Each structure stands twice: as C-alpha cells, then as structure tokens.
Amino acid sequence: xxxxxxxxxxxxxxxxxxxxxxxxxxxxxxxxxxxxxxxxxxxxxxxxxxxxxxxxxxxxxxxxxxxxxxxxxxxxxxxxxxxxxxxxxxxxxxxxxxxxxxxxxxxxxxxxxxxxxxxxxxxxxxxxxxxxxxxxxxxxxxxxxxxxxxxxxxxxxxxxxxxxxxxxxxxxxxxxxxxxxxxxxxxxxxxxxxxxxxxxxxxxxxxxxxxxxxxxxxxxxxxxxxxxxxxxxxxxxxxxxxxxxxxxxxxxxxxxxxxxxxxxxxxxxxxxxxxxxxxxxxxxxxxxxxxxxxxxxxxxxxxxxxxxxxxxxxxxxxxxxxxxxxxxxxxxxxxxxxxxxxxxxxxxxxxxxxxxxxxxx
Amino acid sequence: xxxxxxxxxxxxxxxxxxxxxxxxxxxxxxxxxxxxxxxxxxxxxxxxxxxxxxxxxxxxxxxxxxxxxxxxxxxxxxxxxxxxxxxxxxxxxxxxxxxxxxxxxxxxxxxxxxxxxxxxxxxxxxxxxxxxxxxxxxxxxxxxxxxxxxxxxxxxxxxxxxxxxxxxxxxxxxxxxxxxxxxxxxxxxxxxxxxxxxxxxxxxxxxxxxxxxxxxxxxxxxxxxxxxxxxxxxxxxxxxxxxxxxxxxxxxxxxxxxxxxxxxxxxxxxxxxxxxxxxxxxxxxxxxxxxxxxxxxxxxxxxxxxxxxxxxxxxxxxxxxxxxxxxxxxxxxxxxxxxxxxxxxxxxxx
Numbered sequence: 001x002x003x004x005x006x007x008x009x010x011x012x013x014x015x016x017x018x019x020x021x022x023x024x025x026x027x028x029x030x031x032x033x034x035x036x037x038x039x040x041x042x043x044x045x046x047x048x049x050x051x052x053x054x055x056x057x058x059x060x061x062x063x064x065x066x067x068x069x070x071x072x073x074x075x076x077x078x079x080x081x082x083x084x085x086x087x088x089x090x091x092x093x094x095x096x097x098x099x100x101x102x103x104x105x106x107x108x109x110x111x112x113x114x115x116x117x118x119x120x121x122x123x124x125x126x127x128x129x130x131x132x133x134x135x136x137x138x139x140x141x142x143x144x145x146x147x148x149x150x151x152x153x154x155x156x157x158x159x160x161x162x163x164x165x166x167x168x169x170x171x172x173x174x175x176x177x178x179x180x181x182x183x184x185x186x187x188x189x190x191x192x193x194x195x196x197x198x199x200x201x202x203x204x205x206x207x208x209x210x211x212x213x214x215x216x217x218x219x220x221x222x223x224x225x226x227x228x229x230x231x232x233x234x235x236x237x238x239x240x241x242x243x244x245x246x247x248x249x250x251x252x253x254x255x256x257x258x259x260x261x262x263x264x265x266x267x268x269x270x271x272x273x274x275x276x277x278x279x280x281x282x283x284x285x286x287x288x289x290x291x292x293x294x295x296x297x298x299x300x301x302x303x304x305x306x307x308x309x310x311x312x313x314x315x316x317x318x319x320x321x322x323x324x325x326x327x328x329x330x331x332x333x334x335x336x337x338x339x340x341x342x343x344x345x346x347x348x349x350x351x352x353x354x355x356x357x358x359x360x361x
Numbered sequence: 362x363x364x365x366x367x368x369x370x371x372x373x374x375x376x377x378x379x380x381x382x383x384x385x386x387x388x389x390x391x392x393x394x395x396x397x398x399x400x401x402x403x404x405x406x407x408x409x410x411x412x413x414x415x416x417x418x419x420x421x422x423x424x425x426x427x428x429x430x431x432x433x434x435x436x437x438x439x440x441x442x443x444x445x446x447x448x449x450x451x452x453x454x455x456x457x458x459x460x461x462x463x464x465x466x467x468x469x470x471x472x473x474x475x476x477x478x479x480x481x482x483x484x485x486x487x488x489x490x491x492x493x494x495x496x497x498x499x500x501x502x503x504x505x506x507x508x509x510x511x512x513x514x515x516x517x518x519x520x521x522x523x524x525x526x527x528x529x530x531x532x533x534x535x536x537x538x539x540x541x542x543x544x545x546x547x548x549x550x551x552x553x554x555x556x557x558x559x560x561x562x563x564x565x566x567x568x569x570x571x572x573x574x575x576x577x578x579x580x581x582x583x584x585x586x587x588x589x590x591x592x593x594x595x596x597x598x599x600x601x602x603x604x605x606x607x608x609x610x611x612x613x614x615x616x617x618x619x620x621x622x623x624x625x626x627x628x629x630x631x632x633x634x635x636x637x638x639x640x641x642x643x644x645x646x647x648x649x650x651x652x653x654x655x656x657x658x659x660x661x662x663x664x665x666x667x668x669x670x671x672x673x674x675x676x677x678x679x680x681x682x683x684x685x686x687x688x689x690x691x692x693x694x695x696x697x698x699x700x701x702x703x704x705x706x707x708x709x710x711x
Contacts, residue, residue, distance in 0.1 A: 012507070067425040074427055084424060195564055197511035198499040217499040218492015220434040221510050224565040224693060229431040238492025319700045322424030326703040330564050330571055331507055337560045337574045338506075344559070344578030345552035351586055351615065352455035352548075355608040356463050 013332040015301035016188050023203035031207030032250065033309035034259065034267055035275035036181055037282060038321075039294060041266040043085055043179035048072060050261035051081040054246065058234075074322060075182055077234035080243040081258050084321045086178040180321045181267055183258070184209070184230045184243035185298055186309030189329040192222035192231050192242075207272070207309060208245040216240055227305070227327035245309070272309060279313055291315070297323065304328030421704060423696040430566055432693040439490035441686035444558045445679045446483035448585030449592065450476045451555030452612075454524060456593050458548030459604055461541060468605065470531055471596035472589065473544060476551070477528035480521045487517075509560040520554050523547040555585035562689060568699060569692035570685075572630040576623035579615055580685070584678045586612025587650050591674025594657055594667045606661040609674055613654035616681065617647060629702055633688040633695075642684030649677030 010016050020028030051057065060078035065071050070085040190209045193201040200216035203209060211231075218238035222231050231242040246256035254260070259269035268275060276299050286294035293315045298308030304327050318325050423429075433440075453476040460469030488497045500514035523543045530540025559581040563574035570577070586608050593605035620643075624631040634643050653673030660666040692698040 065425075070425075074424075074431075076431065086424070191566065194505075194507040195510065197503075197505065197508045197514055198496075199503040199505070200499070215496075215499060215502070216493070217496035219500070219510060220490075220492065221508070221565075223431050224433040224567045224570075224689075226431065227566040229429050232431045233434040233492055240492075317422055319422045319429070319696070319704075320424065322427055322429060322696075324429045324699055324703055326707050327566070330566050333571070333574055334507060334509075334560075334564055337509075337563050337578075340575050341553075341556045341560045341578040344582040345556045347579065347615065348452065348552040348555055348582040348586060349455065351582075351608060351611040352452070352459055352604075355590075355604040355611060356459040 010189075010306070012194070012334060013189055013304075013329060014306060016306050017301070019188050019207045019306075020203065020205055025205045028205045028207070030271040030273070031309065032245070032270060033186060033207075033272040033275060033311070034183060034245070034256070034269055035279050035311060035313070036183070037266050037268065037279070037313045038178065038180035039266075039282075039286060039291065039313055039315060040264045041083070041179040041181055042264055043069065043083055043177070044263060045072075045083045046261040046263060047081040047181050047258035047267055048079070048083055050257040051243075054249070054257035055080065055244070057241075075184070075228075075230045075242075076232040077237075077241040080183065080241075082182045084178070084180045084182055086180075086316070086320055088176050088178065088316075088320075089174050090176055176315075178315055178321065180312065180314065181258070181262075182321070182323070183310050184245070185228055185305065185311070186243075186245060187329065188301065188306030188309070189331065190305070191225040191227060191329045191331055194329070194331040194334075195221045195225045197221060204247055204250075206245070206247075206250055208247065208250075209309075210244045210247050211240060211242060213239055213241070225330055227324055227329065229322075276311075279311065282313060286313075304332070421697055421700045423700060426696065428694050429696045429699040430693045432690055433565070433567065434492075435686075436490050437683065437686055437690075439486040441683040442679075443483045443486045443490075444562075444581070444686065445584075445588065445682040446479040446486070447558050448555045448581055448678065448682070449588040449675075450479035450483065450524065451520075451551035451553070452585040452589030452608075453479065453592060454520075454527075454544070454547040454551030454554075456589055456605060456608065457527065458544050460597075460601070461544050463604075465597075465601040465604070467601040468593055468597040469544070472593055473524070473528045473531045475589070475592045475596070476547065477524040480517070480524050480554075484517065484521060509557060509564050513554075513557050513561060516550060516553055516557060520547060520550040523550065552582070556582050562685070565689075566699075567689045567693045568630040568702065569627070569633045570689040572627040572702075573623045576619045576626065577685075579619035580623060580681070583612045583614070583616025583619060584646075584650075584681045587616060587654065587674045588678035590657070591653060591671040591678065593671070594661060594674065595671030599662050599664055599667055602661065602667065606657045609654045609657045609670070613650045613674075616650060616678075620647075620681075630692060630698055633691040633698070634684070637691065639684045639688035639691060642680045642687065646677045646681035646684055649673045649680060653677055 011022070016022055018028075019031055057078050057080065060076070063071060065073055068085045068087060070083065072079055072082050075082045186208045190201070190203075193203060193209050197219060198215055198217055200212045201209060201222060202212065216239040218233060218240065220233050220240065222240055223233060231240050233240050246254070246258075249256055255269040259267045268278070270278075279296055279299055283294050283296055295314055296311060297314050297318050298305075298311035301307035306329070312321075312323075314321060314323075453472045457469050457472035457476060460466065460472060488494050491497055500511070501518060503511065504515055505511040524547045526543035527540055527547055530536045530543065556578045559578035560574070562570040563577055565571060573580075590605040590609035590612060594602055594609065597605060624634060633639055650673075653670045656666060656670035656673065661670060
C-alpha cells in the first residue's frame with residue numbers, strides 16, 4: 001500500500017522516484033538520462049551534428065547570428081541539441097590571472113616539433129597537465145604558459161607584438177567562454193506530455209518523453225507548455241518534434257548519438273541515479289579546485305519539474321545559458337485552474353439566471 | 362544548492378548582471394534597453410506607459426536576449442478567434458434557454474442560431490489551426506483531464522451537436538420537444554465551454570497566461586456574457602431583450618473587475634497587457650464593453666441604438682480575447698518575464 005502511494009502520489013508535482021512505474025511499466029529498466037558537464041564542453045558541436053545525422057533532422061537555415069559563435073540559437077523542432085556559447089569579461093574560477101602581453105604565439109608556434117622543452121610543456125603534452133581535469137589542471141596549465149612562453153619569445157624577433165587577448169582597463173585578463181550543450185530535459189513531470197490531447201507524447205519504459213510522429217496532429221499545445229522552450233512545431237510538416245533521447249538506440253542497448261560523439265565526455269549518458277552521484281562528486285571536485293561557480297541544474301527531485309532526466313553542471317546562473325532559473329511544470333496548478341474555471345462557469349450561469357429573474361417589462 | 366549559497370548567488374547575480382551576459386548579446390537581438398546597464402538596486406523604475414502596476418525594473422541576465430520559451434505556434438485569428446466564438450456560443454446558449462423557458466421566442470431564436478453558428482465557426486478555426494488538420498479526430502483518441510485541450514475537445518464534441526440540434530429544430534419549426542431538450546442541455550454545457558478556454562491558456566508556461574489562472578476564467582465568463590448579450594441586443598426585438606441588457610451590464614462588470622484584479626495579482630506578468638498592440642486592444646475592450654453596456658441599459662429600447670450597443674459589446678469582447686492572446690505571446694518572447702519572477706521566487710524562498 002505504501003508502495004502504491006509512492007507510485008501514484010505526486011502525479012502532477014513533486015518527487016516521483018519511479019516515473020516509469022507510475023506510467024504503467026511494471027518491470028521498467030532503470031531511468032536513464034544525460035549529465036551534461038559544461039565545465040569540459042569545448043563547443044565543438046559534434047553533438048548537434050551527430051543528433052541531426054542520426055535522427056535525420058532536416059536542415060533549418062544556415063545563417064550567421066552575429067551574436068557569438070552560436071549560429072544555432074536555441075532548441076526547436078529541427079534542433080534537438082544546441083550548444084550555447086557565452087563570452088564573458090569574467091575570470092574563470094580557480095584560474096590564475098595571466099598577463100598574456102609577453103606571450104608570442106608565433107614564437108611558440110615556430111618551436112613546434114623541435115625538442116625545446118618549453119614548447120612541449122606549453123602544449124600540454126606533458127602527461128600530468130594534459131591528463132588532469134579542468135579545475136585541478138588549471139594551475140599547472142597556467143604555469144606552463146607562464147614559464148614556457150617567455151623562454152621561447154627571444155627566438156622570434158619581428159613577430160607582431162602587442163596585446164593578443166582582451167585586457168580589462170586595470171591590465172588584467174578577464175575573459176571566459178562558457179559552452180553548454182542544451183537538450184530536452186525529459187522532466188519527471190513533463191508539461192508537454194501532460195497537456196498533449198492526442199496521447200502522441202508518451203513516457204517510455206526508460207522514463208524519457210517521446211513524441212509519436214504518427215499520432216501527433218500538430219495542435220501545438222505542448223509548445224507553450226514547455227517551461228524550457230524545447231519542443232516546437234516544424235512549419236512545413238505541421239507536427240512537433242524534440243529529442244527522443246535516441247529511443248531507437250536505447251532499445252538496442254546503445255547510448256544516444258550525442259553522448260556517443262562527445263569528445264570530452266561533457267555529455268554523459270547512463271542511469272539517472274548513477275549520473276547524479278557522479279555529478280555531485282564532480283561539483284565537489286571543482287569547488288575544491290576553486291571553481292566556486294560550479295553548480296548543478298535540474299538534478300534535484302524537489303525542483304519544479306520533479307527533477308530533470310537531463311541535468312547540467314553550469315558555471316554561471318542558468319539564465320546566462322538561456323535556461324529558466326526555477327522552472328515549474330504548469331500542471332502543478334491545474335487542479336486550482338479547474339476549480340477556478342468551475343466557479344467562473346457557475347458565476348456565468350448565475351448571471352444569466354439573474355438576468356431573467358425579473359418579469360418582462 | 363544550499364540555502365545560504367543560493368542567497369549569495371543571487372546577490373552576485375545582481376551585481377554582475379551588467380556584465381555576466383555577454384559583450385555582444387545585451388543589445389544584439391531585441392535592441393538596446395535604456396538603463397539596462399545601470400544598477401537599479403532597491404529603487405525600482407517604471408517601464409512602459411499607461412496604467413501599469415508598480416513593477417521595479419529588475420536586473421536580469423539572459424542568453425543574448427533570446428527567449429527562454431518557445432512562443433505559441435497558434436495562429437492569432439484561429440485561436441483568439443476561437444476563444445471569442447466559444448465564449449459567444451456558450452453564453453448564447455444560456456440566453457437561448459432562458460428565452461425559451463420565459464417565453465421570449467424573439468430572444469431565444471437568434472441566441473440559438475448564434476450559438477450554433479459561433480461554435481461551428483470555432484470548430485472550423487480549431488481544425489484549421491492544426492498542423493495536420495486531417496488528423497483532427499486524434500483529439501478523441503484519449504480522454505486526459507491533465508490536458509485542457511482534451512477536455513475541451515470532448516466538451517465540444519458533446520456541445521456542438523446540441524446547439525446544432527437546437528438551431529435546426531428552431532429553423533425547421535418541428536420536433537419542438539427535442540429542440541427544447543437540446544437547448545436546455547446546451548445551456549448546461551455552455552458555461553463550461555465559455556470558461557474552460559481560460560484553463561487552456563493558463564495551463565502553459567507563458568507568464569502572462571499562467572499567472573492569471575485564478576481570475577482569467579472570470580474575465581472570460583464576463584467577456585462571453587457581453588458578447589452573447591451584444592448579439593442578442595443586435596438581433597432580438599427590444600421588447601424581449603431585457604435579460605440581454607441586464608446580462609450585458611453584469612457581464613461587463615465581471616469582465617472588467619476580474620481583469621483589474623488579475624493585473625494586480627500578476628505582478629511583472631501584467632506588464633505586456635499595458636504595452637504595444639495588447640495595450641490598444643485591452644483599452645478598446647474596456648471602452649467598448651463599458652460603453653456598450655451603458656448604452657444598452659440606458660437606450661436599449663431604441664432599436665437602432667440597441668444594434669450599436671450590441672456591436673460595441675461584440676467588438677469589445679473580441680478585442681479582449683485578441684488582447685489576452687497577444688499579451689501572452691509578447692510575454693513568451695521576452696526572457697525578462699520568465700527569468701525575473703522566477704529569480705524573485707528563489708530569493709523569497711532562501
């Protein structure tokens with residue numbers, strides 16, 4: 001009985017540990033999802049390409065936005081993975097500010113392939129610095145640049161001098177790039193699924209949310225229902241489309257195409273519980289390394305959508321990446337909405353009765 | 362994130378807001394916002410014009426000004442038109458039944474025809490708006506109480522045939538008993554048809570629709586009453602249109618009162634109602650509805666002035682539906698309406 005309560009309670013809001021079971025799968029496999037660790041994202045967009053290729057998503061415009069290196073702009077019917085690219089005048093946490101004024105890249109380049117130890121260490125072929133992760137590796141990377149470059153500089157006279165990276169007025173280099181691969185969150189309480197009138201959107205046995213393209217009639221209700229702006233309508237097709245978490249690949253034991261293609265393991269696929277554990281460890285690691293900006297987004301079962309199936313490690317506030325800071329599944333308030341509408345309907349009927357209450361003049 | 366840490370983050374967020382977006386993005390997409398770079402601190406400033414509630418101009422970050430939400434793909438003419446016609450039909454069914462039961466055939470007849478016509482047009486608009494109109498019957502594949510559109514589809518599936526039966530028997534002058542039963546049954550469903558559309562809009566992440574979920578059904582109920590009484594005033598003989606005149610006043614009071622209450626409660630999400638196109642539409646709705654109601658009770662005995670009042674009420678109701686629709690779309694297009702209230706909520710919780 002207790003078990004049944006757990007399973008069927010919190011149908012619209014709140015934690016739901018057995019999301020597949022609540023949707024009617026008695027012996028479901030563990031819930032799977034993505035952990036996107038943006039601290040190691042290099043913005044290569046392999047995930048975008050792999051997603052398009054695997055899912056045969058049509059081309060949706062080859063325009064330059066002019067706002068950043070991001071020419072994809074956001075998630076939509078024809079973009080199921082979107083790499084955000086943010087450029088900030090802000091030092092990366094835990095990173096020693098390095099003055100690059102005296103660094104001569106041409107000199108560094110000219111020593112490529114030679115036996116100069118400075119070149120080797122500055123390029124990171126030195127195993128300890130290359131193998132270490134972002135946070136812990138930062139100091140060693142900084143030192144390798146700082147010590148290696150000046151020794152190479154004298155060999156290249158006549159190379160262009162002057163600042164080669166943005167320098168703030170006080171002379172310090174303060175620049176960081178944030179890159180993050182966004183995707184459908186596969187919410188525990190998915191508004192798109194709740195409001196779909198045809199049953200085209202459904203919960204899979206893996207706990208993910210998928211559109212059945214042979215059922216969707218293009219009513220478009222899921223589009224404004226999604227608190228993250230993920231699902232959208234394909235104009236010439238009429239139906240809505242979004243990430244399926246590669247349902248077809250999951251079925252035969254493969255990981256989704258984006259995770260498979262990610263060269264830095266920024267996109268990690270696996271059982272959600274395991275990913276959450278891994279993410280907590282990673283945050284602690286980054287905090288210890290001085291990257292205090294690191295925080296998880298969408299990992300908590302107590303959040304407005306009952307926890308996201310695809311969650312993130314971010315290095316700034318969610319809205320900087322185009323994510324809502326505190327999204328809530330709209331159907332949380334649905335019982336209240338129906339109650340208010342019922343009272344309003346009764347009020348309308350009462351007004352009509354009142355209008356007829358007097359004798360005709 | 363721990364509570365203390367979250368609070369700290371929020372303070373940083375305010376301090377860093379002017380630089381944490383990006384160099385290029387701030388003004389890139391939606392144009393420069395005067396004063397965005399300045400730190401407003403505790404002192405709010407008012408933006409926009411008109412009768413806006415006091416809303417501080419909070420600082421916020423965004424991704425190059427791009428929207429957080431995907432805006433509704435619904436065509437305004439189809440869906441705002443449907444909201445309007447559904448309301449007109451639902452409340453007309455009430456006037457039809459009332460006219461029938463109180464011996465006012467001159468009021469009942471146009472109300473029955475109006476309900477049947479309006480609901481037929483609205484069904485056409487709904488099907489036209491589908492990305493795959495040929496699959497409109499998929500709406501009846503399942504019944505889902507969590508989907509207002511599913512509930513609405515089943516509601517319309519029951520309601521539309523009743524109004525058509527009521528109108529057909531009225532025109533044919535036969536099967537009067539069946540017609541009366543259909544008229545009364547459609548009046549039972551009518552108020553639900555007129556108000557569920559508020560849930561349809563509110564059950565989305567669109568800030569200016571969702572935040573009004575408590576009052577919007579009352580706004581739509583009032584708007585439905587004014588539209589239906591407008592049609593009756595224009596079409597029924599003045600001697601039998603007394604209930605329509607009274608319903609016009611009661612409906613206008615409900616609509617305008619609930620709308621003001623809604624804006625007061627919504628906070629920042631009320632702002633789109635006071636800007637640009639929605640502002641014009643909402644002002645027009647208020648003036649036409651109030652003016653039409655006043656004209657109806659004061660001069661409703663005059664046939665020509667009754668037609669003018671009816672036209673004003675019908676137009677006012679339509680303006681309100683289009684205004685609400687457009688305000689929601691505008692609130693989805695600007696990340697500010699999504700980010701700032703959520704930030705304020707987080708700050709309150711910590």
